[in-house]
Amino acid sequence: MARATGKAKTAKVSARDAGRSRARLFAAAADEFAARGFAGANVDHIAAAARLNKAMIYYHFPSKAALYSEIIRDMFDAVGRRVHEVAASSLSPEDKVRGFIDAMAREGEARPHFPRMWLREIAEGAGHVDRATLRYAREVIDTLGRIIDEGCRAGRFQPANPVLIQIGIVAPLMVFNATPVLRRKLARAGASGAATISRDDVVAHIQRVTLAVLEGRIA
């Protein structure tokens, strides 16, 4: 991660990376923000991780805050597109719910910074979330709401609050995705089962539970 020692200082950018400094800074920043939060992130670290100088951040981005916002927006933009595809498909309502959950899970895996940054944003009331990003977030919930409505009209689901369903899906998914390190620590501390959960277990579990709720098989 931190390569800013010794002769690494004079390392030349590889041919593959040439001209991609902006993308490298973006990726390095996502890592740093996820690990340390906005305030804890250090632009020197970000630049070093991207094998560049701090000044390059200000060449490509207006400020640390703008860089952060762009990463957040990118996350929700991607999630929004994914779940929209699922909702627009010709799958059954049940499979759309499964697909919605799978899309959220895959997105969290494709962007390892996503669960951690989003948990932080939740913790501080989405203080760094602008109006555009908030609209993306709303669209994700609305999309889930439309899938639920569709199932209700087909007589297969019972009415449910989409925000409550969404919390039941996203919260466990994000916590699981964000906790590989913590679960290892807990496993070393002796917590039974902390080491034996797989990604597929979690996704399948949430899919089953969510469908059971929507189909009224709970109460």
Add this chain to the structure above:
Amino acid sequence: MARATGKAKTAKVSARDAGRSRARLFAAAADEFAARGFAGANVDHIAAAARLNKAMIYYHFPSKAALYSEIIRDMFDAVGRRVHEVAASSLSPEDKVRGFIDAMAREGEARPHFPRMWLREIAEGAGHVDRATLRYAREVIDTLGRIIDEGCRAGRFQPANPVLIQIGIVAPLMVFNATPVLRRKLARAGASGAATISRDDVVAHIQRVTLAVLEGRIA
């Protein structure tokens, strides 16, 4: 919150608060850490919110980091005691599960900083969590595991991974408890249902879902 303006500067500490400067700093710090994270928190703000001077923080606590750790430890200590009481009671396994969930919910309400600080800790792999605190966290999971075992021996529950069950309980609970502000923002942005979930809805929902899972009524 921030009273450090004008004549507030010369405000005398009320009789009720006299000699309680340590407790006031503790409470103000919990608020600040929850809102801004460890790195983002500012010791000047903490002191001002406690109607004291920054130097008083270093009179009562060795450092900003030690203050933070003490708050985290206090949180898990309290939760550990609560769930231990539930497990040691003579309730049925079903009611113990309900009580466990209720205890977690109440603890998150009694300490508004708890859900937000814990979400942040999750996001960074529990970087500020010491061994003692980790042991408390493990004990909470173990306690849930014992309740599940008890239900299994009584032929009422099916075996389940306590960590997976715990994530299904704690993640939605913490996200809900941490998001009043965010849900208001979403409601203003037009998300249907964001404004209409109550605390009791969430707790009852999680209780029903968790019991359905443990009783094998899901798959």
Add this chain to the structure above:
DNA sequence: GTCTATAAATAGATAGAC
């Protein structure tokens, strides 16, 4: 596009008076 050097502000921590 990339770097070095530096300005300018912020913030954790301490000394010492009262």
Add this chain to the structure above:
DNA sequence: GTCTATCTATTTATAGAC
């Protein structure tokens, strides 16, 4: 116990050379 004043380190951001 509480305060003011200050030291010191860190860190965002910019100027300007190559």
